[in-house]
Amino acid sequence: MNIQIFGTKKDFDTKKADRYFKERGIKVQFIDMKEKGMSKGEFNSVSQAVGGYEKLIDESCKDKDLLALIQYIAEEDRIEKILENQKVIKTPIVRNGRQATVGYQPEVWKGWK
Numbered sequence: 001m002n003i004q005i006f007g008t009k010k011d012f013d014t015k016k017a018d019r020y021f022k023e024r025g026i027k028v029q030f031i032d033m034k035e036k037g038m039s040k041g042e043f044n045s046v047s048q049a050v051g052g053y054e055k056l057i058d059e060s061c062k063d064k065d066l067l068a069l070i071q072y073i074a075e076e077d078r079i080e081k082i083l084e085n086q087k088v089i090k091t092p093i094v095r096n097g098r099q100a101t102v103g104y105q106p107e108v109w110k111g112w113k
Contacts, residue, residue, distance in 0.1 A: 002096060006094075008091060036088045037083070040079075046100040061072060
């Protein structure tokens with residue numbers, strides 16, 4: 001298993017995801033989205049795995065103006081705007097190769113090989 005966790009150090013669910021894998025002796029690569037963020041390729045791969053970039057948007061994000069902007073700009077500009085402002089992405093994003101989840105989902109991770 002090659003687990004990547006995208007999140008922030010202060011996010012409670014990201015900490016829980018990290019702990020979930022460490023308790024099971026599974027090595028994790030943590031990517032702090034405040035420092036690095038996701039590349040366009042990573043974003044597209046995760047979007048495909050979870051069923052579309054809409055599932056990556058955090059509706060409870062603090063920046064309501066940015067959320068509204070993303071909703072109403074042209075479809076082709078949305079992904080660029082999301083990548084520029086990654087604080088609207090729900091965390092943690094956990095990747096295992098081509099598989100991915102958004103949020104804390106241990107019931108899905110159990111089935112990963």
